[in-house]
Amino acid sequence: MLRRLPRGSARSPLPPPAARSAVTAVPLAHAEMGVRGTRPPLVLLHGLFGSHGNFQTVAKALVRRVGGQPDLVERLISVDIGPTSTALISEFPAYISAMKSVNIPAGLSRSAARQLADSQLSSTVQDPQLRQFLLTNLVEVEGRYIWRVNLDAISHHFADIMSFPVFHKPYPGPVLFLGGSNSPYISSKDYPEIQRLFPKADVQFIEGAGHIVHQDKFEDFITAVLNFLPPP
Known part of the structure; x- marks a missing residue:
């Protein structure tokens, strides 16, 4: 079930930002679904602690129902995150600390290692689905189980990761901010900045969903995405 908020009026764009420093491109791990065609890709x-495998079920469902999905980006969907800093509301620092304290003896099977890590995380990460999401980062390397994400680097740069860059020129295309009704990551305090940067934005909440919206309410999530995308 979707709860939709009215669109706000656009504000006048501010002067263009100063020149930014050059950025070096790096190859990204990715997966392609479906057959390449004439339509622009979706x-x-x-997000943080995720991998290219997280949205495979979503991607396959969208490929079956809409095929492939101009400037460079025709439209955007932001899932349970707004254009503001979320460092103060995020529980990830506690999750990182819990992940660092996980202790798994060498030689365990993968299933036994995951069960032990799940048990050790449970006092801090109480949501079982969220624990399973974090455990996708537990990998075996030479007989030892480690976290494939760099927890120290994430901890050190957490404030930067959870902040949002300062932009002055708004994005003119249609945007859907799709949040979970049980998640704090999009709130009324974000609406002025959403309206300033994304004047054609629509904000919707899926009832009963937390931060991992597509996992909590899969069909509602797919329906909202399909309703926002242009028809085939």
């Missing part, structure tokens, strides 16, 4: 980007 690109799914995961």
Whole structure:
């Protein structure tokens, strides 16, 4: 079930930003679904602690129902995140600390290692689905189980990761901010900045969903995405 908020009026754009420093491109791990065609692609980007496998079920469902999906980006969907800093509301620092404290003896099977890590995380990460999401980062390397994400680097740069860059020129295309009704990551305090940067934005909440919206309410999520995308 979707709860939709009214669109706000656009504000006048501010002067263009100062020149930014050059950025070096790096190759990204990715997976392609479906057959390349004449339509523009639909690109799914995961969040913190995610990987290119997180949206495979979503991608396959969208390929079956809409095929492939101009300037460079024709429209955007932001899933349970707004254009503001979320460092103060995020529980990830506690999750990182819990992940660092996980202790798994060498020689365990993968299933036994995951069960032990799940048990050790449970006192801090109480949501079982969220624990399973974090455990996708537990990998075996030379007989030892480690976290494939760089927890120290994430901890050190957490404030930067959870902040949002300062932009002055708004994005003119249609945007859907799709949040979970049980998640704090999009709130009324974000609406002025959403309206300033994305004057054609529509904000919707899926009832009963937390931060991992597509996992909590899969069909509602797919329906909202399909309703926002242009028809085939």
